[in-house]
Amino acid sequence: MFFPISDSHISPIYLATIGFFIGVLGGFFGVGGSFIAGPALRAVGLDWNFAVGTDLAHIVGKSVVAAKRHRALGNVDLRLGFIMAIGTMGGAEVGAQLIQMLKRAGNVNLVVSIVSIAIYVSISSFMIWEAWRTLRYQKRRRPRSKVPGTAAKQDESSFSHRTAAIQRLRLWPMISLPTSGVKAISLWVIILVSFIGGLFSGFLGGGAGYIRMPMMVYVLGIPTHLAVGTDLFEIIISASYGTFSHAIKGNVDILIALVMHTGAAIGAQIGAISTQYFAGPKIRLAFVPLPLIGAAIVIYTMMTGQKL
């Protein structure tokens, strides 16, 4: 199929299949999946600028489907999502400015590569340690529930004492998040978490769900299922902003995004429904390979000098 906007020939079946797999990942983990979509679009010859912009547009569509499904399952905290969107957009702008500064200094590729590898490996190591500890603790304490979709949503974390300390910080204004079961938390903590997520999104590209979702669980104390659903809702707003910004710069082939999204629409629903059958620590444990895939891609790029 010919796509005149980006002047490229790409099989629609390939696009829909890639969209399907990213949709499943997004629906299950609440991530945009740009670490797969970007290289997958590059692999069929799309220019890097089009790959980044088009991927963002596709993320908007996929997140709408997955967030709608998560909302039906009661997994979206709208208040938290709107607050986080503000911080994310601010952070994304600062991240983009940092990239511009590094570009001017002439060492953008090296700095971004090293920072991203360090971040990806740290997130994976921490999550594997925490999820494994929580699962071991749960196993010792009580027998596992056999009813999917009910007890599976009950969440525990071996990091919860630190989360409770963060929630006790009295930094005005304090707000409550009844949907997420958070009685009081400083608005500034939420803004800071979303700002850091946005900063990484602007700095490393993509939606940065790989850092925002774990931070929502460990820093804000949001149950994993709600963190996944709310992250997807928040991504709709921040990725729409990113899509608009990239489209103005001529970096979005919306026809490619629409075709990719036909696969993602069904994949995202499967991913979202699947979360019902897994407890929070298991979702977090299954999340571990995703940042490592990102790290592997960056290492490959550094070693070969070729972008995937």
Add this chain to the structure above:
Amino acid sequence: MKAEAAKTLRAFLLELCVYAVLVTGYFFLVLHYLSAWLQDLHLHHVKVYAGVAIVLIIGQAVLLENVTTWLLRFLRGRSE
């Protein structure tokens, strides 16, 4: 439990087939006619193009979500 899983899988595969037919039709009817207009917007009215791009992707997301939900309900209903 196994019968339930087999039923779900059958409904899902049927859904995929119906969905594939619908999406193929959609490619030819909608995307084919839109491409020239979108290319023109991309070249000459980039801000309008940016707005239209977001409306299109969100519109398609809502449409396909409703189609897949309806299909799943319809097919599950028939197989029960």
